[in-house]
Amino acid sequence: MKKISLLIGVLALGGVAIAHAQQKPAIDPAKADAVVKAAFPTANEVFAPRLMPDETMRQCSASRNNPSKAAAAAIRAREKAAIEYPADGNYMGDWKKGEALAQNGYGLRFTDYPPTRANGGNCYACHQLTKKEVSYGTLGPSLSEYGKLRDYKDADVKAAYEKIYNSHSALPCSNMPRFGANKILTIDQIKDAVALLMSKDSPVNTGQ
Numbered sequence: 001m002k003k004i005s006l007l008i009g010v011l012a013l014g015g016v017a018i019a020h021a022q023q024k025p026a027i028d029p030a031k032a033d034a035v036v037k038a039a040f041p042t043a044n045e046v047f048a049p050r051l052m053p054d055e056t057m058r059q060c061s062a063s064r065n066n067p068s069k070a071a072a073a074a075i076r077a078r079e080k081a082a083i084e085y086p087a088d089g090n091y092m093g094d095w096k097k098g099e100a101l102a103q104n105g106y107g108l109r110f111t112d113y114p115p116t117r118a119n120g121g122n123c124y125a126c127h128q129l130t131k132k133e134v135s136y137g138t139l140g141p142s143l144s145e146y147g148k149l150r151d152y153k154d155a156d157v158k159a160a161y162e163k164i165y166n167s168h169s170a171l172p173c174s175n176m177p178r179f180g181a182n183k184i185l186t187i188d189q190i191k192d193a194v195a196l197l198m199s200k201d202s203p204v205n206t207g208q
């Protein structure tokens with residue numbers, strides 16, 4: 001009997017815990033915006049606009065990065081429509097410059113204003129790229145042999161450009177920054193990053 005009541009007790013507690021985990025408090029967007037704004041009272045005119053989420057960030061926050069099918073479709077369409085493509089239709093730049101910007105985390109910090117040089121992409125903070133570089137983050141998947149695994153196909157070159165320009169156009173509510181859309185990188189820099197991923201002689205693909 002004791003055992004049974006203990007079991008019931010455990011089950012009941014478990015039930016409470018599960019019910020608790022499922023109960024997500026409603027988010028009041030205006031309140032959340034005010035808290036974020038108040039946290040950065042000295043934000044300058046370049047930084048301040050970034051404290052206000054755009055429609056995509058709002059949809060991602062409201063769903064805790066788990067948008068409904070309809071919201072995900074809306075995000076994908078909106079973000080894809082905003083991609084600017086290279087005027088000459090060439091998506092590949094210089095992989096050496098791409099490797100340099102992948103290593104470079106300069107930009108967008110308070111201490112980077114006013115900017116003294118071009119922003120970096122900081123790709124290594126989240127991705128493995130070359131085998132030679134042993135220091136990298138794992139928030140994103142390894143991009144080692146990215147082009148080789150895709151047979152260097154033209155469609156994948158374009159897809160890599162779109163992914164880097166605007167990560168949400170491929171995966172709504174991605175954790176990867178929207179490098180082109182948020183003007184972190186220029187079109188030429190994004191082309192350099194694409195070359196790093198998709199050139200046959202890039203160390204990403206030669207395994208060096």
Ligand code: HEC
Pocket residue numbers: 102121122123124125126127139140141143160163164167171174175176177179193197
């Ligand atoms: C803050 C972390 C972060 C940074 C910085 C970052 N990424 Fe990502 N990236 C991710 C995550 C997380 C994913 C997986 C989810 C997704 O696809 O959006 C991803 C996915 C990708 C993909 C798609 C992978 C696939 O399997 O198709 C590519 C390509 C990519 N990143 C390239 C880059 C490049 C190039 C840079 C630097 C210019 C970069 N990333 C910087 C987090 C990041």
